[in-house]
Amino acid sequence: MFGMFRITNPLSGGLLWKIPWKLSTPQKLRQRRRLRAVDNVVATVDAALAKQGETLKALERWKEEMPTEAEMLPKDKYTMFDRKAKRYRKGIHRLPKWTRVSQRLNPPGY
């Protein structure tokens, strides 16, 4: 009953999803704020460099490739592509360190 062989849901062979399937509304709000914070950093760096007449390859590439928070679809803000998931999408909160990494692009068509 106790110790290593206690009856718990995972040990009984039951399916236990500890990670919620989708983000809650406040989680989505914070995710949008984080996306906007990154957009702000990029915009600040870009404006400061432009004032000095400098350019940066990484910055140009980011601006060209990455959509801003306002341009992103809700689908891309809160979910990401997963080839093993049903309908090829999983919640973005399943990405390790998801609050501190940028994950904005997904394969076209998915």
Add this chain to the structure above:
Amino acid sequence: MSAYFRITLHRSAIGLPKRTNGVLMGLGLRKRNQVVFHPVEPQFAGMIMKVKELVRVEAVDKPLTKAELRAERRPDPGFYVERPRAAAQSGLALAMATARAGGQLAGEGEGEEEVRL
């Protein structure tokens, strides 16, 4: 005109790749809410781009000293001490005040010492 990035570490890099931590070390950011200043140059901009999810950045004209940063963090004490004008200012100002005393009767009220909480 020289410009600087004011960089604040907002999110910790615990558990992130070693390179991310290395970039933060390169910027001189060791703990959260620490502020560093670096000139606006492509190499520093590139380092900021590497850790853009972790920092807050502003462009400022000149870096603040350690004392100024400390003063920025100090909370508002909630009161201020008013000093008598004669004690606060030099004898020259006192002489000017006495010379104009006829028309400045209304202004004399400010000179009283008062502690407001």
